[in-house]
Amino acid sequence: MAITFAWIAVIVIVITSAGLLLRRDWRWSVILLSIQYLAMFVLTLQHWPLGMASVKVVSGWMSAAILGMTRSSLPNESPDEEAAWPRGRLFRLFAAGVVLLIVTVVTPSVDTIMADAGFAVTAGSLLLIGMGLLQLGITTSILRVSIGLMTVLSGFETLYAAVEGSVLVAALLAVINLGLALVGAYLLIAANTQERESA
Amino acid sequence: MNAPTLWIIVPIVLGILLLFINNQRVLSLLGGSVAVLLAVMAQFIPIELAMNVGSFSFKIDSSLSVLGRVLLIQPAEGSLLALIYGAAALWFFAAEASKTATRLVPQGFMIIALMVASIAVEPFLYAALFIEMAILIAIPMLTSIYRPPGKGIVRFLIYQTLAMPFILLAGWLLAGVEASPGDLALAAQSGAMLGLGFAFLLAIFPLYNWIPLLLEDTSPYTVGFLLWILPTMTLIFGAGFLDRYSWLRNSSQLILALRFVGLLMVVTGGAFAAFQRHLGRIMAYGSIAETGFAILALSLDLRLGIPILFLLVPARALGLAVWALSLAIIRENVETMRFGKARGVLRLTPLAGTGMVIATLSTGAFPLLAGFPARLALWEGLARVSVGSALWMAIGIIGLLISAFRSLAVISMAEEYTGWEPRESPIQMTMLGLGMIGLFILGLFPQFVQSMLADLPLMFEHLGR
Numbered sequence: 140m141a142i143t144f145a146w147i148a149v150i151v152i153v154i155t156s157a158g159l160l161l162r163r164d165w166r167w168s169v170i171l172l173s174i175q176y177l178a179m180f181v182l183t184l185q186h187w188p189l190g191m192a193s194v195k196v197v198s199g200w201m202s203a204a205i206l207g208m209t210r211s212s213l214p215n216e217s218p219d220e221e222a223a224w225p226r227g228r229l230f231r232l233f234a235a236g237v238v239l240l241i242v243t244v245v246t247p248s249v250d251t252i253m254a255d256a257g258f259a260v261t262a263g264s265l266l267l268i269g270m271g272l273l274q275l276g277i278t279t280s281i282l283r284v285s286i287g288l289m290t291v292l293s294g295f296e297t298l299y300a301a302v303e304g305s306v307l308v309a310a311l312l313a314v315i316n317l318g319l320a321l322v323g324a325y326l327l328i329a330a331n332t333q334e335r336e337s338a
Numbered sequence: 339m340n341a342p343t344l345w346i347i348v349p350i351v352l353g354i355l356l357l358f359i360n361n362q363r364v365l366s367l368l369g370g371s372v373a374v375l376l377a378v379m380a381q382f383i384p385i386e387l388a389m390n391v392g393s394f395s396f397k398i399d400s401s402l403s404v405l406g407r408v409l410l411i412q413p414a415e416g417s418l419l420a421l422i423y424g425a426a427a428l429w430f431f432a433a434e435a436s437k438t439a440t441r442l443v444p445q446g447f448m449i450i451a452l453m454v455a456s457i458a459v460e461p462f463l464y465a466a467l468f469i470e471m472a473i474l475i476a477i478p479m480l481t482s483i484y485r486p487p488g489k490g491i492v493r494f495l496i497y498q499t500l501a502m503p504f505i506l507l508a509g510w511l512l513a514g515v516e517a518s519p520g521d522l523a524l525a526a527q528s529g530a531m532l533g534l535g536f537a538f539l540l541a542i543f544p545l546y547n548w549i550p551l552l553l554e555d556t557s558p559y560t561v562g563f564l565l566w567i568l569p570t571m572t573l574i575f576g577a578g579f580l581d582r583y584s585w586l587r588n589s590s591q592l593i594l595a596l597r598f599v600g601l602l603m604v605v606t607g608g609a610f611a612a613f614q615r616h617l618g619r620i621m622a623y624g625s626i627a628e629t630g631f632a633i634l635a636l637s638l639d640l641r642l643g644i645p646i647l648f649l650l651v652p653a654r655a656l657g658l659a660v661w662a663l664s665l666a667i668i669r670e671n672v673e674t675m676r677f678g679k680a681r682g683v684l685r686l687t688p689l690a691g692t693g694m695v696i697a698t699l700s701t702g703a704f705p706l707l708a709g710f711p712a713r714l715a716l717w718e719g720l721a722r723v724s725v726g727s728a729l730w731m732a733i734g735i736i737g738l739l740i741s742a743f744r745s746l747a748v749i750s751m752a753e754e755y756t757g758w759e760p761r762e763s764p765i766q767m768t769m770l771g772l773g774m775i776g777l778f779i780l781g782l783f784p785q786f787v788q789s790m791l792a793d794l795p796l797m798f799e800h801l802g803r
Contacts, residue, residue, distance in 0.1 A: 292499070311464070314471065315502075328483055
């Protein structure tokens, strides 16, 4: 049963991470990020007890809320947001497909290295890392960079949870997640300063 | 009382409290004084040894348990703490002169404490988490909320954040290598992970493009502070890996890789510095070359390399402090730090101009300056191993010296009949003067510092002995 849930979580990650690449509306991005954290929680549950795994989803949702609340207080059309965002949806879909292909190929070998974390856990986390890196590679928008970094880190956290069960590490990673969201919010406000001043 | 509380938790709490103070002078004096106090305590109060003061007896424990793990500051690490907090005091006292005290002192305390925690945490591979937290705290220090962030800040955040997963995974893989030393594939994988992690953290070529970008659009003093603390502590953390894993320490491929990377940093840093037309970018490439020198030191026989690595630390701290303060003052008086706009600025900021040139020369191993003794020892050690490598190092140094003379030419190239109008404040002149005297003292009498640094290799179990 747990394995079935894990594979459903992987499918959800495919949809959310591709959605994060394709959707330009920040509201959708925040919603997809939150769903992604839920899928990550399901994958983490494969190795961690419920109490510890829920730290991931709570800190993830809080991070998404911080970014969403900050972005909602800014003007609707942020000039920085889509500045270096490749326009073609087809291109982004193709890039996401390439990442998916690479993940499919490398999952078995990475799973062996990661002390048999489980195919679903390995595939899900590699997908998050790959899509996050792709996101970081094609944008300079602060919101998208923050989401990209959080996606990469959530992938890594899922994989690392399979080999490390320390409470201190869980706590520090949660702090880092929240810190990343706060830094993202800070930079988001700073990036929009000029526009607000001139308005 | 225990050492982690004293040198990690107290500075973090103090940093948070200092956020509520807005007076530059108060912050600078308070921050500098507390840092001096922490340095003096680290140097003179022994850890894990009962002390009697009159009828009162006390002992500073070395460890503190946090969520099932331990922060451990060993007695041998006292000298390192003294060096770090002593150098921090220098940066904090001069922060008022650079007008960055409100950002540098509070966040600076937190960053230093987290970097100390990264050295103290057991298991040591969790250090990457503390370093990442320090990076996140550094972002508000680098940019104001009232100004759009530049590309450099975003790249800095991305590159440094990507380092953490690699280091953590490498640490886990290395434990596996220790358990089965014959597994060459696992050793190669862990080595690659570790290499990538440190490449991001230390901004190894070509991942250092954020440094020149940051120095173009951010206060040179705050960037200088980060360029001092982050690589210094990361290198000590990296040396810890060599200390713990004998197969890593004895790997001839790793030694070759370190030498190659170190030379790449020195040569590219020096060569790019020579061709820059922006005073801030020259400092950026100078600091890149500095990191290269430190990596080169790790590539030598570690009985020689580790003392050289520690000898590089005070020279880097003082050199970068003088360089960054000089640039901060020059930046106040020119439109941009591009050569075209900085022409003749020596007549407006004579001490800052002199400080900048002397700090550049010190980085370029100019005789009688702070950087010279360590680089001479490094060069000699390198020449014994490989003459070709020593020649490449010379090319990097020549590049740095060319950049110093080009900077001097530009800042002294004023229009004819332009008078001298010094605009530096007394505090700026005092701090620059003291810094430059310090650079000469470290260059002329390196034995003074060396006596302080003699105990530092003791913090490692196998290195430097």
